[in-house]
Amino acid sequence: MKIMRFIRWTTFLMAAAALSLGIPRVASASTTSSATGWVRLAHLSPNTPPVDVYLYSFGDPSAEQVLHHVGYGVVSAYEPLAAGEYTVAMRAAGAASSTKPVLSATLTVAPGGAYTVAGLGPESGLRLEVLQDRLTAAPGKAEVRFIQASLQQHEVTVTWGGKPTVTNLAFGSVSSYQAVSPATATLRVTGESESANSTITIAAGTVHTIVVLDGSKGLVLDDLLDAAGSGAVPAGAAGTGLGGTAPRVPSPLPWLSLIGTGLLLATVGGLGVRLVPRQRGRHAR
Amino acid sequence: MAGSAIVACDPAMCAVLHADGLPATRLLVLGTATADPLGSDLVVATLAVRNEFGTRLQSVYAPVVIASFGTGAGRIDIRAIAPDGTAAYQAALAADRRSRISAGGQLLRNPRIIVTGGARNALSAGDVDPRLLMMLAALADQQQVRITAFGDPSPGASPVVPLRSVQIAAPGPGAGAEASLRSMLSLIDAQRQPFQPLRAAVAGSSALTVEYAAPSPLGLLGGP
Numbered sequence: 001m002k003i004m005r006f007i008r009w010t011t012f013l014m015a016a017a018a019l020s021l022g023i024p025r026v027a028s029a030s031t032t033s034s035a036t037g038w039v040r041l042a043h044l045s046p047n048t049p050p051v052d053v054y055l056y057s058f059g060d061p062s063a064e065q066v067l068h069h070v071g072y073g074v075v076s077a078y079e080p081l082a083a084g085e086y087t088v089a090m091r092a093a094g095a096a097s098s099t100k101p102v103l104s105a106t107l108t109v110a111p112g113g114a115y116t117v118a119g120l121g122p123e124s125g126l127r128l129e130v131l132q133d134r135l136t137a138a139p140g141k142a143e144v145r146f147i148q149a150s151l152q153q154h155e156v157t158v159t160w161g162g163k164p165t166v167t168n169l170a171f172g173s174v175s176s177y178q179a180v181s182p183a184t185a186t187l188r189v190t191g192e193s194e195s196a197n198s199t200i201t202i203a204a205g206t207v208h209t210i211v212v213l214d215g216s217k218g219l220v221l222d223d224l225l226d227a228a229g230s231g232a233v234p235a236g237a238a239g240t241g242l243g244g245t246a247p248r249v250p251s252p253l254p255w256l257s258l259i260g261t262g263l264l265l266a267t268v269g270g271l272g273v274r275l276v277p278r279q280r281g282r283h284a285r
Numbered sequence: 286m287a288g289s290a291i292v293a294c295d296p297a298m299c300a301v302l303h304a305d306g307l308p309a310t311r312l313l314v315l316g317t318a319t320a321d322p323l324g325s326d327l328v329v330a331t332l333a334v335r336n337e338f339g340t341r342l343q344s345v346y347a348p349v350v351i352a353s354f355g356t357g358a359g360r361i362d363i364r365a366i367a368p369d370g371t372a373a374y375q376a377a378l379a380a381d382r383r384s385r386i387s388a389g390g391q392l393l394r395n396p397r398i399i400v401t402g403g404a405r406n407a408l409s410a411g412d413v414d415p416r417l418l419m420m421l422a423a424l425a426d427q428q429q430v431r432i433t434a435f436g437d438p439s440p441g442a443s444p445v446v447p448l449r450s451v452q453i454a455a456p457g458p459g460a461g462a463e464a465s466l467r468s469m470l471s472l473i474d475a476q477r478q479p480f481q482p483l484r485a486a487v488a489g490s491s492a493l494t495v496e497y498a499a500p501s502p503l504g505l506l507g508g509p
Contacts, residue, residue, distance in 0.1 A: 056423050056425075056426045057395075057422065058391035058392050058395065058418070058422045059391035059394040060394075060395065061395065061397050061426055064426060084391050085387065085388045085391050085418075085422070085506065085507065086422075087419045087420075087422040087423050089423060099475075100471055100472040100474075100475035101423070101472075101475075102475060102476060102477060102480075103419055103420065103423055103476055103480040106388075106415075106419055106505060106506050106507055108384075108387075108506065108507025
């Protein structure tokens with residue numbers, strides 16, 4: 001059973017990479033090249049313990065990333081990664097340095113592509129899923145999708161401005177993006193026994209992922225801004241930006257800077273998260 | 286063979302496999318009660334099975350031979366089942382090869398991976414099992430990896446079947462060579478399915494061999 005739990009950790013954690021709760025951060029488009037993609041990680045398995053996550057580049061050992069102590073509800077900001085293939089591995093947070101990381105998935109980063117690596121489902125059925133994130137919306141529209149990460153409510157129905165948007169979204173599943181008209185309106189999520197409301201502004205040209213989470217006092221909604229801008233992919237062109245991936249926190253360790261800022265962290269209970277760019281020989285293996 | 290694979294076979298062959306230790310729950314006995322091998326992962330194509338399904342065995346159910354033993358009427362082919370049909374399977378095979386070519390090319394650019402001639406060709410041609418590719422990337426994060434050869438432990442496999450084994454040489458002479466190989470082995474031994482190999486061992490102080498079970502999974506790598 002310990003082995004199975006560890007495997008599940010691996011899977012779910014994968015999301016690990018970076019995390020920060022819902023506050024899309026941003027790597028500067030100007031510092032990235034056309035051979036760069038964007039990756040964020042999300043731990044969305046409510047009953048799975050925290051993990052450390054590693055991204056091993058196939059072609060460039062210096063491109064490795066490691067993310068420590070990723071807990072439930074943590075969604076990292078986007079982090080630029082060189083395009084290419086990565087092996088995603090995990091081990092239990094705080095495991096001895098002699099513990100070997102367990103491989104869990106691969107991530108293919110295409111130039112200009114954006115991805116969310118999410119650990120989904122219950123601990124007993126944990127899976128690591130690579131979600132292709134959308135960076136553009138149709139003119140005059142916005143795009144919204146939903147991730148159902150509440151184990152307490154097996155299915156939820158979402159209304160936006162009083163209109164049904166997603167119905168019976170099962171735990172551990174992800175809706176497709178759908179175009180919506182820009183507005184400031186009430187987002188309501190209703191499960192079998194709980195519901196939650198949040199007033200959210202969705203501007204034209206933006207792309208959002210709304211995550212439904214279990215909080216200490218019921219459902220919690222986390223609004224992730226995937227992209228907010230002209231819709232141009234982050235290829236380095238000035239002025240277009242990646243929206244959510246555009247730099248809002250001028251730090252070389254943007255993920256780190258997000259720690260403690262997320263709604264989830266506050267709600268879920270102060271998960272300690274740190275993400276550091278890989279520096280060879282400085283972390284336990 | 287992969288640890289959870291379901292095997293379709295004629296009654297006589299299934300009896301032999303069961304006697305050899307394959308659980309009955311992993312056997313799909315072909316015959317009057319089972320119209321086709323769909324629902325299994327592999328089919329053991331004995332003469333009886335070939336006679337029962339004819340050309341449909343290859344054209345509909347299981348287009349690729351992953352291993353073959355014997356000759357003539359006594360030949361036994363191990364075929365991978367195409368659950369969604371031959372066309373879908375062939376398309377998945379082609380997509381997987383493209384992914385393996387891309388991934389292999391990236392490994393060849395990794396300064397921590399040293400590859401000899403034949404193995405280099407295998408990587409660049411997309412001939413290497415995706416589980417090995419992923420494992421090599423992780424190993425190279427730990428230390429330098431010297432790949433001397435890839436191999437396919439399955440006789441008679443179709444050319445489209447990836448190579449499922451690798452031989453890794455010690456990074457250099459001296460007392461640290463075996464320790465280096467054993468460090469790699471410990472990482473490999475820590476893995477779980479589908480990354481847990483069928484066999485992995487250090488031979489003396491000179492080489493580490495790793496072999497994954499058949500069939501190689503499709504779609505493990507992302508697209509290029």
